[in-house]
Amino acid sequence: MSDELLKVKNLRTEFKRDKTMVTAVNNVSFTIRKGEILGLVGESGCGKSVTSLSIMGLLIDTPGKVTGGEILLEGRDLLKSSDSEMRKIRGSKMSMIFQEPMSSLNPSMRVETQLIEAIRLHKPLNRKEARLYSLDMLKSVGIPDPETTLRSYPHQLSGGMSQRVVIAMAMSCDPKLLIADEPTTALDVTIQAQILDLMLRIRKEKNTGILLITHDLGVVAEMCSRVIVMYAGRIVEEAPVKELYANPRHPYTKGLIASVPKLGSKVNTLPSIPGNVPDLSVMPKGCKFAPRCQSVMDICRKSEPELKAIGGDITQKCRCFLLNTQNKEESN
């Protein structure tokens, strides 16, 4: 496929914790095509951020390390690239924005300095040109008074403004891939709506592939074409977005969708998934969701199911033994 932008194959990332290694991301594979928004959802600690940091090669300074798999950006394996090659790719071919817009900007530098720094790292512009360019960038992310914003320090900006600046910075070198790690979680709904709108516009204008990480199923539903659901470091389900919401296969996905309160649903009690997300260092044997699963079977506690395509449709995959029984039932 020529429009395949990013292909992650069997990614495995481990963290050192008290001398032992814990696996934060286990065997994760997915692809993003050009101009596509892929959603990555899952509860806190399931490995969403680690996945994105692994792709960006930003596990520096953490006890974490990618220990297996391939990350192909336009066919080139990032894991085999040298540090300096990665630095060139980072910021130019792929960029990332983070959850906390306020803390993503250096509090002791003017916006100007930070933007120009990002631009000049990858574009052959002098300071003056870079400044003009950054003015354009700020305009394009919908900042009403770019001159003032450029001269401001981050603490003088509101959350929404900061996030726009961060996006402008990330988009400054026209990356092919944008990884957005919970870009709106810290923002208010009305501001969130603005930012989501902006991202949709960017995708449309620049045909950027976006990996949108979130735990908000509402955001995914509005933004993405395809979704990956992660649980305990593993992908448990992958499907086109409509299919996922209409017909979730994995018990976890089902529970997740059901437990989100919906506007106008008029219920007093929400269905909920009992228990907690397991800790990485004390993972249950077998299926990681088994302890919380309402339709748990014996086999689930013994061995782990594979991520399998559902009914031959490669766009839809699920990691559950129920699938086998369902399939059997269906075939019977």
Add this chain to the structure above:
Amino acid sequence: GCNGKSTSTKGSNDVKTADEGAGTTKEADTEKETGELVTGSTKGVSPDNALVIAVETSISSLDPHNLSDTLSISASRAMYENLVMFDADMNIVGQLAESYEISEDSLTYTFHLRKGVKFHDGTDFNAAAVKANFDRIMNKDNNLRTRSRFVLTEGDVETDRIESIEIPDDYTVVFQLSAPYSPFINKLTLVPVISPAAIEKYGNDGLITNPVGTGPYIFKEWVEGDHMTATKNQDYWGTKPGVDSVTIKEVPEAGSRTAMLQTGEADFIYPMPSDQISAAETTGDITVNATTSTIMRYVTLNTNLKELSDVKVRQAMNYAIDRNAYVQLMYAGYGAPATSVMAPSISYYSEQPVYEYNLDKAKSLLAEAGYPDGFKLTLWGDNSTQEVKGMTFIKQQLEQIGIEVEVVPMEPATVSDKIYVPLEDAKINMWYVNWSPSSCDADGAMRALFYSKMCPPTSANTAYYNNPEVDKLLDQGISSADPKELTDIYAKAQSAIWNDAPWLFLGNDQNIFANKTYLSGVSVAPDGAINFANATLAQ
């Protein structure tokens, strides 16, 4: 008579003055004594012709009429000269005066001045200059320390000893005294002559930092707390110095002073710390020398204290001190055990039978006095490392006979505060201290310390020693002029005090100094004054 001046240790030693010049040149009869000058042993060559002398204390002033400490006096002598001086044999000879006469009635002193001498500022030295200097000194408003040497104080009444000064011609000065005063000529060895133009120009404050005299060196600079530099006076009337300049540098830390000598940053250091002699000598281009000093090291015993009022106790304590160990420990052997109440270099010194180190005797004396198990005492002293070491030694020694000693080192200022109280307030038990009468006079070495009327706060009889016989002897001594009689009187006094043991007599140390072997002609006088007028650096 001589008025004794004390040397305490660092911190309060500015009370030490070098009255009456260099004291005696009597050689102390210790093995280590090597004399003052190291001639003939010169080795190596100096990299430059600038003499650097590193000293422990600081120069406090260069106004020669208002000096209080030995170092300042030494330093000022680079620039200043007196009418008369002591020669090497302690005879008074002319310096700026070519000769002098004393009248029959001892009231008129006539000085014939050297001609052609110029002050460093180019003005002539003459009789008017001498008179101007004395006018300055005797003016009460100027509040100069030298004035006290020419004033008789009796109660509240002060009378000038000098009635008038006349200058019959440009090179003759006539002093008329109000009453006979035999030390007058000696005192004149301590009255440097300042250029009257400078007195006029600088005033009292300015003279502190702007010395203008007739001496062999011309003042260059004085950085307070750091150094003073003077350069060779090319127009000096006498023998010109062998070095281009002399710098007296303050280096308070003993180790650093030694290091400076080792690296050649200094050519001469005084005092040489005795602990580092062995290290310094290993380099091969350093000689360590010592001259006899006038310092007496001792511990005052408060004879009014119940335990210490018994002479047996005090003698017992004296028997418990190993004086050889003391000299070795404290001065690396550069010194001698005490053999009298004053240093052998003081005139009319009389050797006493030593208190041999004898613990058994000490213990039995103590038992006789009724203290077989000893008792407790405090020992006061200054808080410098060296003094503390000495006190620690005393503590160890006395503890051998059961006397428990608490060592209490204090700042000099605090000590003096505690010492100068009337008897009824006195808390003193023992005081580790020293005394240096820089005059030749035995009276100076004894009166302030043993005369019964000299108890604090009046003066320094901190033992509160009261022996009418000694009082009588000291009175006799001051009114007598016959050397034979004096020898006898002071021998009796020393013997009486020695037997009464109001002190722990410790020892007499030497002035230890060290220099690069290529330096010659620099020495330290018994009172601690450094003499560098004849310095030469081998080139």
Add this chain to the structure above:
Amino acid sequence: MGRYFIKRVLGAIPLLLAISFLIFMFIHLIPGDPVRLIVGYEATQDEVEVVRDALGLNKPLLVQYIDYMKGLFTGDLGNSIKSGMSVAELIGPRFKPTITLTICAMIWAVLIGVLIGILSAVKRGKLLDYIGMVTAISGISIPSFWLGLVLIQIFSVKLGWLPTGGLDSWKGYILPSFTMGAGIMAILARFTRSSMLESLREDYVRTARAKGLREILVIGRHAFKNSLIQVVTVAGLQIGGLLAGSVLIETVFSIPGLGRLLVDSIGYRDYKVVQALLLFFAVEYIFVNLVVDLLYGVLNPKIRYD
């Protein structure tokens, strides 16, 4: 900034007045009699009183204080009891050595301390971190006089590279300033390390990396700049103590500075000199604090002084 500066300076005046009063009382209440030290042990009580009167030390303390303050406002610091020199003349030439020494010490301390701190933070848990830590702690666990004497033995006596001290050339400042800076170097290294560890964890550092910035710039430009705020505060606090604590170094390296003068003057109960010095130290402390606060504003854009 200007108005802020003026306000702070004005605000310091009552503090300084309080300090001057405390200093005055404090020194005069320490036992010890300067007159006795001047006149000598064998001087009589009468002579002592004469001198005491001449020096004005017999007046009530409060009157003496008022006299002193009057002098202070007319720029007259009085005269030294010990040498008779005017206090200004006595102190004046001593500023330069001490201040030069302090500044050099600060430069050493900041350069080495910050470097060690950054390196240990970046290489934390590695050998370099431990070496840095031990070096740093050596700085706070070796008495300065001892370090100074050892350095003299090595660099002056054995190797002959540097003078044993003194003010003759810039070389004379190397050993003393290094000795003086060692303790602060240690403290700065530890503070830099911990604040660097903190700022390295910050999101904006990750953002900087995500831009593709080289690691050295990530650390130097982004992480360190924010640690600097803390480092400046700590360093500023240290300078205050440095000047006054210089006595040991000035003694060992024979430098005629304020610290030695202070201790000597206390020894002589040279009240006027001690008062002037203490007042100077207080002013210096307040000034350094003010500079630190201003620097803080420069480094930390969240604090503004306009």
Add this chain to the structure above:
Amino acid sequence: MSTPLVSVKNVTKTFQVSKGFFAKKKYVHAVNDITFTIMQGETFSLVGESGCGKSTTGRLLDRLLTPDQGEIWFNGNEISKISENEMRPLRRDVQMIFQDPYGSLNPRMRIGDLIAEPLLIHTNLSAGERLKKVQELLEIVGLNAMYYERYPHEFSGGQRQRIGIARALTVRPKLVIADEPVSALDVSIQAQILNLLNDLQRNFNLTYLFISHDLSVVEMISDRIGVMYLGTIVETASKEELYENPRHPYTKALLSAVPFPDPAREKKRILLPGDLPSPVNPPSGCLFHTRCPHCTEFCKSQKPEVKLVGDNHAVKCHYPDLYEMK
């Protein structure tokens, strides 16, 4: 549900902020002239965006803050001006649950001691009795009774929030102020906690002041809702009224901005321009006019009054009928 347990009348709270050392004193108008009542046994919710004064309102009610103006009545007592000592006995009846389950538990105390703290202060129970109560409560909120000797960091966010709830319930308060109790939690855990709160209310006849920024959460738990904007309540209504018939343009925009977890549903978002204005310099006239899609010159200068637009439905807008007509 007829007697008001709480009634807040025209309460205003400002905070002094002096940014910069030399700047003039400035004030944040955190809560500006708000009035509402909470009936015995009902759940009254406050929604609004960050910084609009929700928490301040909660803290005023709990008298952690003293109002500048206005009256606060709780259970028949006027509490807005009373001293801390007078308030202390009343604290037994008012308990608070906080948004941040991590920050609200003292990390250095065992959870048993944390939960028992109100008992220690408000009752004379012995240590043994307290322990029994704590264990009971732990089970009530769905935790193992043996957990009492553990430390907060050993628990997940959801479990900590349960601990916070347990603590709030120990002395059987009349009013529970829940300040964003679920916004820090994962969706699956959020549902657990919301259900728990619902159950507890039924079982213990609790009255809730529920604070949240999430309209979908509020809908699930509330009886009545107040929408806040810049320190004022712009609309109050019963749950049904508010969601079906919002009358304030802000409420409407807020509702439309909530992402709906169903891709199949077509949505028409009302995108509000700009940011929330600073509460230090609130806009003149209608506070919402800077972002309002229907702003008129009148709105810019005139403050709107509270208008009753239906049963229990009040709105602060000059043109409350604009939306009804649509």
Add this chain to the structure above:
Amino acid sequence: MSDSKKIKPNTSFGEDDILPKPKSKMKEFIKKFKKRKTAVASLIFILLLAVAAMLAPFIVPYDPAAADYNNLLKAPSAGHWWGTDEFGRDIFSRLLMGARLSLSVALSAVGIGALIGIVLGLLAGFYNGIIEAVVMRGSDILFSFPDILLAIAIVAVIGPGVINVVIAVAVFTVPSFARIMRSATLSVKEALYVEVARSVGCKNGRILWVHIFPGTIQSMIVNFTMRIGTAILAAASLSFLGFGANVTEPDWGAMLSQGRNYLNTAPHIVLFPGILIFLTVLAFNLLGDGLRDTLDPKMY
């Protein structure tokens, strides 16, 4: 609440619950502490030193005060492991005995200073206003007085002696603790759980003691251990200037300063006290870091 019906939430916390087993406060602390090897080693060193110091009178090979004028400044040998000093006294014995004085002076001085400073800082941070102004201006004044001078003055006023050095060192320890404590208090005071405590109905005393103080303990411990080192060195500096604690009883600082004249003739007499001071200060610092990390609930 026994009258109420228990709610069975739709959650299960069964055997497969992944939380660690309950532990006692102390045991857990010890377990966490044990993981910090350097801190454990430091603690062992300090404990050994403390025990040696306590038993010193019984275990020293020589009487530390006994002079031996035949064995002055002897280099280390089988008879005198670490050599002898200028009085011929056994350095090893003196160092062991000296540990008593040095450690107890440092610990008690810093302890007293810390106690006062912490209380003042806590009050200043908690009750702003007059108390804060007084404490902060007071510490400004103390800070602007040179440390050494303060010590000299105290020793001059009340005379030399152990107690006085303790007081002197304690006095200049106070402002540093007061400041650090105040800023720690100010930041902990902002913590949500403090507000929670107030909302629950805690009185100020309880809030201060139970909720705020433990939150500041980490920075206090680090400052405390750092100050121990400073105090040992301050004692040495005071000795250098002649204001030492006790001149005849062995004390590390005094040994170092009195022995400095022998740096090139008999280096061992300052080397061993120097090394011991270094190791002790290092150990206290490492122990402090370890304790801080152990007490940090977020570290494990």
